[in-house]
Amino acid sequence: MLAQRSSDLGPPRQRQIAFDTVTSEASKNPVCIEIQSLSLWYGPTQALRSVSLIVPERQVTALIGPSGCGKSSLLRCLNRMNDLIPGVRVSGGCRVGGVDVQDPQVDVTQLRRRVGMIFQKSNPFPQSVFDNVAFGLRIGGCSGSELEGRVASALRRAALWDEVRDRLGENALRLSGGQQQRLCIARAVAVEPEVLLMDEPASALDPVSVGRIEDLIRELREDYTILMVTHHMQQAARLSDQTAFLHQGELVEVDRTDRIFSQPRDPRTEDYVTGRFS
């Protein structure tokens, strides 16, 4: 199942990228994720073209762009979930908290505990609410009263505790769609990662649930570095500090969110954020 990773097979193609457009000079926060000339191929198809991006700590960075532009591929590079897809090749590098993610020596299970992921479609395990949140903790060897405490605190962090405190033993699939997604966030947060990757976390939810997820993301921003893929312009504008626009595998522009939406430098960005193409 795990694809052979062979980052050294990428064509030796170095494109010059203007670094002044990729560093977010707006942020005072230290750098958390540093992506450098990252290219990615699915078999013969190139999905990312020498993307460079700096993600500051404890901020929300939104990745926007039309479908198939490589947003999710970029996200999956950061916790090596791309390893699961056969035929993936990566060149260039990315560092999370100074650790080279693409390094073959890196312990991917440890990496994934530091870089949590929330998926578009909520995917709770068909087990109790408690067992869902406890999953990551248990495989890390946590048990007993410590486990209970950490599950409770993760549920509180995900703003779900008040709704499920009396339903901890109930099957998670009985929760509503929005609750399920917050449960998945609680499950990711429980192992205390540094980074949360969110792949369109609210796109399959009703407006009320979207609102609650967005409130939650605003709160989580205080403690986690969040990298979020979204198709929803307003959501990116509302939530993120920094926005990166990807188009056909290329990182076209990255800047403070207000600037991306008010005075984008690249005409493609302007066309996209004003809805001229999608």
Next chain:
Amino acid sequence: MIRRIPAWLFPRLTGAVAWALAGLVLSLILGISLMAWPHLSWAAWVGPEGRASNPLDPRSVHLAPLLVGTAARTFLMSLAVIPMGILTAVYLAEYAPSGSRAAGLLRWLVQVLAGVPSVIFGLFGLGFFVGVVGGGLDRWTGDLASPVWGRPALLWASLTMALMTLPVVVVATEEALRSVSQDLRVAAIALGATRLQVLLRILLPNALPGMATGVILAIGRASGEVVPLLFTGAAVATQGSLALNERFMDLAYQVFVLSTQSPDPQASRPLLLASVWALVFLSLLLNAGAAILRSRATPAAPDRL
């Protein structure tokens, strides 16, 4: 041409065939029950007193020891086939490189095993388990004059049956493992689970109903199967002891013997009818169990996306 077939024809034709079959099955069950009913007294189950069975007198044989023998060989078979089948299926579903020749060959061999006639399994059991394994054990323990293991016995019959039902368990388990949602797998991996943790904590628990269905179907097939037992250890009557290296009494075998080789068909008729009834209801029970597990295997909670 097709347009000229009236619209009512196919619904009625297919319905008629299906319901005719259902009627046949129901009348079979009902008929057997009616015929066996007078012979299902308490005495038919346990006998008037605990005297040893006399092979020449069917009236001295009772249902209880037959059921015990069948249960014992089925239980032993399960002990062998469940781990073997699950391990094979886990390899095929999880570890064998997908699309590889080795995995394809293995799958093909499992299918071949499923297609082998039961009489061949019987002969193989006799040759391999009784002759090679049992005989080997006897040679090893150095007692060739009076074989302890190298003769048809409960253990060898059970292992032969395990081999015969292995494909059912392998196919059902592999199918169940593959049908665990990819989302769950991905969710577990994203939380830092290793491959083994994904298997043990996500795949196997969620595949459990499907695996149990396969095991019950295997037990259902084996419990009513006679042919391999002819060679590997069933007996018309025993001293009542149940040992791994002894012959054993068996419900299905008894039905076969009483209906084809009874010296006194009139005298053996009550026991035959009672045995047939017990066999039919055993298989009904096992199939009902499999059906219940299958219905549990489908997601219980409504999809609320």
